Amino acid sequence: MNDEIYDQYMSAGALAAKVLRRGADMVREGGSILEFVETIEAMVVDEGGQLAFPFNVSLNEDAAHDTAMPGDDRIFSRGDLVKIDLGVHLDGYIADTAMTVDLGDHASLVAASRSALEAAIATVRPGITAGEIGAAIQREIEVRGYRPVSNLTGHGLGRYDLHAGSNIPNVGIVGGAVIEEGMVLAIEPFATTGSGRVAERSRAEIFRQVSTKPARLPSAKRILDVARKSRGLPFARRWVQGDKVDIGLATLLRSQTLQPYPVLHDMPASFVSQAEHTMIVTGDGCVVTTR
Template identity: 60%
Template sequence: MIEEEIKEKYLLAGKIAYKCLTDAAARVKPGVSIAEMVEASEDQIIEMGGEIAFPLNISINADAAHDTPSPGDERVFEEGDLVKVDLGVHIDGYVADTARTVDLGDNALLVEASREALNTAIRMIKPGIVTGEIGAAVQNEIEKRGFKPVSNLTGHGLDHYMLHGIPMIPNVAINGGTTLEEGMTFAIEPFATTGTGHVSESPRVEIFSQIAKRPVRMPAAKRLYKEIMKKNSLPFARRHYYSEKSDMALAQLIRNGVLRGYPVLHDISGSLVSQAEHTLIVTGDGCLVTTAENNRI
């Protein structure tokens, strides 16, 4: 079971996330600055009383996850782009994680594949369901539309200041898995692709998080470390702390084992990936979708 006070924080985070994602998606238009769109969306989270759970991810075309603007980023959205907008909000460490795909081209069926896989999965949620069954349903919805699910990306449990915990929600059929229980909170996020169905790491890394506490000598690294500690291990973007010496300080913290990076994840060149995501709380007879209007799909 989940305490009522905690549930209310999850629900408030979800309400803010729903509004901010809806507005963020509406900002995605050809010619619009990606950096300005992201800044406006992250500012809106704060203005609405939430906190940023992770940098707004804007992953385009073959990129599936973990891209966000770099300092001074001059990219703009282009006609034909398939844009994944992935947004996280927290209230006192209780997270809402949600995403949708904005199609600036002609990819309606691919967008539908991930969206309907998500909706089908949500309709299955109740105590006693095993996560492998959810993965099978996600895979079926994507494959029957002629695409592949991304097998090495999954949904994930959410907890206090924790973005990736139990249960893991696969995007393909697996034997067994976790049996869902009332009060479990997690995100389901199907990815559909025209590519291989497997993502790999690119050289681009703009998102980091703290993974350990270690002594640091360099003054600039000490200052950055002090600021990062306020995130309580939640991810941040390089642009959030950018200054004349911040890249050198960031590199020092990585070498010291204080931070880890999250490379952009992508399918093969020329492929297209769509994503859809909601955060849920399992109830006695179903679930609350915290990141949907009125908590229902």
Template identity: 55%
Template sequence: MKEEIFDRYMQAGAAAKKILCEGAERIRVGASLLEVAEFVENSILDEGFGIAFPVNISLNEAAAHDTPSPDDTRTFAKGDMVKLDLGVHLDGYIADTACTVDLGDQPLLCEASIAARDAAIAAVRPGVAIGTLGTIVAHEIKSRGFLPVANLTGHGLDQYCLHKGPNVPNIPGSGGAVLEEGMVLAIEPFASTGTGFVHDGRREEIFSQQIRRPVRLPAARKILQEIESRNGMPFARRHVHVKSADLALSRLIHDGIIRSYPVLSDVPGSYVSQAEHTMIVTGDACIVTTA
């Protein structure tokens, strides 16, 4: 990896760590989800970085892909388990990091995802098979009495690319891709009190452009102009400042130009915790950019 690229990853990681901590401190009973999201994203921009994806604020059984709507009135309640997941980029080089804020009393569930993340990171080095990391993650979570979320994974990162191979499983496995020096990975275990599987919900607030194609609807053209600088990275409905945005987004989805990311949840009444770091594989281990 070139030194200037390495430096960009490290700078993005340091900013992500700082902003994650500051955002987590604002999650308290009675606080507004929308205000926390705006604080996090404004902080990223104020620090001179780009928003790699809309900040995810997912509650309780929701594991990922929830972000406030433009007129969101939700507030945090006592007992909530809150996943705060954010992405920072510098010239497209991304730091992806997440933590769980427990507004109830489930420290062991939070510990499960953290311990799984840290144990997997400790095993990262060239030559290690991806399946080995999944086995480590699953062991740490199951040994504490919970289930890893089987159909969510960590992932590779590249310039302006939030998800590329190899995927890092949260369940036991053998073989798979082998880690190589210079790979950039986000390891993000999810521990659940539910079934260990997430499903698509009805709520959709996050989108990304998939292809470039001319469109006739003026509002749709305006949206594509607004998100052009995203370079394909995800955006939120509240990032779009266009009249008739809902109609235009629906048309763009129908035409296959953008896709939506439904909120991913385990069964109602369950709780999910998450912990995530980004790292660069080195010659003999890894450097965690977001620690």
């Protein structure tokens, strides 16, 4: 990593942190989820950044990968536990950050994921293993009486690559990748009142192009135009203009041109909290880009 790349990561992180803080203040009972998502995404662009993925808003037992649907009429309700997850990039250098906004009585659960993230950050340094970071996360969550989500992980970041290198587990494992100076990591503990494992819903609003194949349908071509502009990063169904988008998506999914990101959820009536920062590993620790 040279100084120019370091500065790009730091600038992306500062922008992501600024917009996410503004977003947290906008989550209010009765507010439109669609208007909220579109406002935050527009704010990133207006501030000179680009979206690394569609702005995620996941409620209650849903942990990740939810975003507004076209014409979405959902609103925030009293008691909701709202995860907001934002990815910003500058020339492909990504900042990924998330927090949980509590519209109910979930302060302890929110604190569990936040404290686990701080414990992970304090653990990061060259030579430590991903499994040791996961153990620090697990301890902080379990001591508060909750479960870490064991099948969600943090991840390395690369240029135009949201999942570069090794995963960072949310539970202790033996070994795992050895952390090295210069790595860029997004660590994201999830704490839950549920089972500690997430499953896929049937609904997906987020997609990524994973292969290049010809498309005949006009709607499929429009989708691929959006995918190409995303440079291999995920995009949302609502970003595609025109009609018959669902038909185009179905065609591209059948041909395995696109990968879907279904909404991930724990058991019904449970609650999941999330906290996330991006960091650059230094010689004796790390620098958090998204404070």
